[in-house]
Amino acid sequence: xxxxxxxxxxxxxxxxxxxxxxxxxxxxxxxxxxxxxxxxxxxxxxxxxxxxxxxxxxxxxxxxxxxxxxxxxxxxxxxxxxxxxxxxxxxxxxxxxxxxxxxxxxxxxxx
Amino acid sequence: xxxxxxxxxxxxxxxxxxxxxxxxxxxxxxxxxxxxxxxxxxxxxxxxxxxxxxxxxxxxxxxxxxxxxxxxxxxxxxxxxxxxxxxxxxxxxxxxxxxxxxxxxxxxxxxxxxxxx
Numbered sequence: 001x002x003x004x005x006x007x008x009x010x011x012x013x014x015x016x017x018x019x020x021x022x023x024x025x026x027x028x029x030x031x032x033x034x035x036x037x038x039x040x041x042x043x044x045x046x047x048x049x050x051x052x053x054x055x056x057x058x059x060x061x062x063x064x065x066x067x068x069x070x071x072x073x074x075x076x077x078x079x080x081x082x083x084x085x086x087x088x089x090x091x092x093x094x095x096x097x098x099x100x101x102x103x104x105x106x107x108x109x110x111x
Numbered sequence: 112x113x114x115x116x117x118x119x120x121x122x123x124x125x126x127x128x129x130x131x132x133x134x135x136x137x138x139x140x141x142x143x144x145x146x147x148x149x150x151x152x153x154x155x156x157x158x159x160x161x162x163x164x165x166x167x168x169x170x171x172x173x174x175x176x177x178x179x180x181x182x183x184x185x186x187x188x189x190x191x192x193x194x195x196x197x198x199x200x201x202x203x204x205x206x207x208x209x210x211x212x213x214x215x216x217x218x219x220x221x222x223x224x225x226x227x228x
């Protein structure tokens with residue numbers, strides 16, 4: 001079992017719709033969770049971090065964490081073509097400081 | 112603005128030569144930096160953890176004699192790919208936590224696209 005799992009997609013949504021991206025992780029003691037966006041040929045950029053159960057909203061983005069189910073998700077409201085990218089879920093296992101990434105979900109927002 | 116600077120952004124080298132990649136934290140001190148590698152259409156794979164003043168910690172399967180890491184100061188870590196071969200062609204990205212809190216996110220450099228011919 002991979003440490004961090006995502007559906008590779010592509011996930012295709014029309015402009016203005018809500019895009020829902022999901023991620024599961026295997027290490028129960030993980031405490032820190034992140035969503036990064038990566039455009040083709042570029043390095044990842046941080047979108048959201050979440051540390052406690054529940055929802056965290058930042059603009060059009062909402063991260064959701066359920067530690068009991070070992071599940072973290074990212075919702076993108078009012079999706080724009082510029083949101084088309086690969087979204088990487090990342091988890092910090094324990095207190096190592098390092099990030100373990102999922103394989104990423106490719107999102108395509110169609111005008 | 113960028114908090115981690117990586118150089119060069121792109122390098123082409125001949126097989127058998129060595130390539131050095133630099134990673135700098137711009138306005139903070141980084142006692143720890145992380146080096147990742149990304150092959151086309153794959154995710155980021157952690158190669159090693161660079162520790163200022165001590166030896167790097169390598170992930171399983173990463174050859175420490177081939178990928179030399181030197182964390183020379185609190186703002187600079189270097190990765191040297193020695194005796195590069197075409198299979199080493201990849202996107203190498205360094206990262207660092209801005210805060211000392213273990214829960215803080217990693218900030219990434221712009222990456223180095225290495226092509227070995």
